[in-house]
Amino acid sequence: MYQKIAELASGVQDKIAAQRRDFHKHAETGWLEMRTSSIIARRLTDMGCFKVLVGKEVCDADTRMGLPDQEVLDANYQRALEQGGDPEFLPFTKDGFTGVIGILECGEGPTVALRFDIDALGVIESKEDSHYPMAEGFASINDGMMHSCGHDGHACTGLGVAEVLANIKDQLHGTVKLIFQPAEEGVRGARSIVEKGHLDDVDFVIGNHIGANTDGADFVTGGGGAMATTKLDVWFRGASAHASGAPHVGKNALQAAAAAVMNLYAIPHHGKGESRVNVGTLHAGTGRNVIADIAKMEMEVRGKSTEIKDYMEACARNVIKSCAEMYGCTYEIKVMGAAQTAESSPELMKRAYDLICREMPEYKAKEYVPQPGGGSEDFTYMMERVQSRGGQALFFRSLCPCAGPGHSRIYNFDEAVLSRAVRVFCSLVYDILK
Numbered sequence: 001m002y003q004k005i006a007e008l009a010s011g012v013q014d015k016i017a018a019q020r021r022d023f024h025k026h027a028e029t030g031w032l033e034m035r036t037s038s039i040i041a042r043r044l045t046d047m048g049c050f051k052v053l054v055g056k057e058v059c060d061a062d063t064r065m066g067l068p069d070q071e072v073l074d075a076n077y078q079r080a081l082e083q084g085g086d087p088e089f090l091p092f093t094k095d096g097f098t099g100v101i102g103i104l105e106c107g108e109g110p111t112v113a114l115r116f117d118i119d120a121l122g123v124i125e126s127k128e129d130s131h132y133p134m135a136e137g138f139a140s141i142n143d144g145m146m147h148s149c150g151h152d153g154h155a156c157t158g159l160g161v162a163e164v165l166a167n168i169k170d171q172l173h174g175t176v177k178l179i180f181q182p183a184e185e186g187v188r189g190a191r192s193i194v195e196k197g198h199l200d201d202v203d204f205v206i207g208n209h210i211g212a213n214t215d216g217a218d219f220v221t222g223g224g225g226a227m228a229t230t231k232l233d234v235w236f237r238g239a240s241a242h243a244s245g246a247p248h249v250g251k252n253a254l255q256a257a258a259a260a261v262m263n264l265y266a267i268p269h270h271g272k273g274e275s276r277v278n279v280g281t282l283h284a285g286t287g288r289n290v291i292a293d294i295a296k297m298e299m300e301v302r303g304k305s306t307e308i309k310d311y312m313e314a315c316a317r318n319v320i321k322s323c324a325e326m327y328g329c330t331y332e333i334k335v336m337g338a339a340q341t342a343e344s345s346p347e348l349m350k351r352a353y354d355l356i357c358r359e360m361p362e363y364k365a366k367e368y369v370p371q372p373g374g375g376s377e378d379f380t381y382m383m384e385r386v387q388s389r390g391g392q393a394l395f396f397r398s399l400c401p402c403a404g405p406g407h408s409r410i411y412n413f414d415e416a417v418l419s420r421a422v423r424v425f426c427s428l429v430y431d432i433l434k
């Protein structure tokens with residue numbers, strides 16, 4: 001059976017690589033993956049054996065974080081329509097209801113959820129000929145949106161997995177949920193899928209990320225340790241006044257924000273582990289001789305554990321409140337994204353490692369070693385939900401030669417990684433549901 005899965009996986013390579021180029025060319029950022037979602041829903045539906053959830057069935061409306069403004073949603077819906085979104089499924093994605101879930105029911109047995117994120121980043125793609133997608137004619141035609149983190153590859157891995165599983169469904173005993181998640185960047189989407197209850201009946205949840213192979217390994221069979229984080233937008237509101245004639249009448253929002261920035265970076269470290277704080281943008285005021293009545297900043301806190309992140313967030317909120325009060329201003333804080341921290345389950349990590357060594361000896365697997373620092377990943381919400389109900393979670397890495405660092409305008413990955421990832425996903429599903 002593992003041999004059959006290997007053959008089926010290499011059989012879908014060309015098709016999913018071509019689809020990857022189509023998604024790359026029509027890159028869509030978080031909550032705007034309308035064309036992408038409609039095409040995924042079309043493909044899953046055409047396979048005939050999946051129950052396909054779209055639109056409001058996928059994400060809990062109120063816990064979608066960092067949703068773009070209505071005008072942006074409307075304009076991108078129009079764009080997705082013009083760029084060949086599937087006419088049957090596109091209407092479900094209106095107003096940012098992106099993401100798709102495909103459910104394959106194969107009788108009694110455990111439920112395995114596989115997660116594939118589908119969004120692009122707000123990056124302007126390189127126009128240089130040395131950039132492979134440019135040279136091959138599939139660079140993004142959507143200005144300021146680029147797949148520079150490989151999620152175009154993740155989406156197509158999911159489609160490849162769907163096709164292989166559809167072929168071997170008679171050998172499976174249980175349920176498989178393929179979760180095509182929107183808005184991973186900025187850690188905005190996973191929570192709303194968890195809140196909708198899609199992880200509540202899941203025994204095993206598995207996700208993966210494409211990464212650069214620096215030492216020849218094809219897979220790292222584990223992961224986690226991503227930092228917990230909260231992304232905040234903060235507004236300070238004061239009162240404008242003549243800077244010379246009546247400064248005493250003004251309430252200086254710029255001053256409040258500046259004081260907040262300095263004091264945010266002065267939050268004491270947590271004794272139990274690493275923490276981070278960053279104010280990435282600050283915009284304030286309207287003119288040289290006017291007391292600034294508004295200031296807006298975009299900031300984030302992180303912690304090596306959810307406890308440390310919560311500490312950083314509580315301190316940050318206190319700084320913002322105090323600085324606003326100090327200058328007679330009001331303030332407003334909006335949560336734009338959040339992720340937990342979570343570790344892969346040791347049992348499932350070992351199972352994946354042993355399986356690759358035993359059934360896929362031509363791949364080099366490496367066991368996961370926890371690292372300090374690192375980014376954040378909202379798959380941790382799904383991991384945490386499944387683990388807290390007694391299930392197991394795995395986040396693994398599929399490695400290949402990559403151009404440029406992730407999130408850069410010259411990022412690209414070697415498409416051969418796609419069918420390798422399909423093979424590992426499907427072998428794991430079979431191992432659990434056989």
Ligand SMILES: [Zn+2]
Pocket residue numbers: 149150151209
């Ligand atoms: Zn990513």
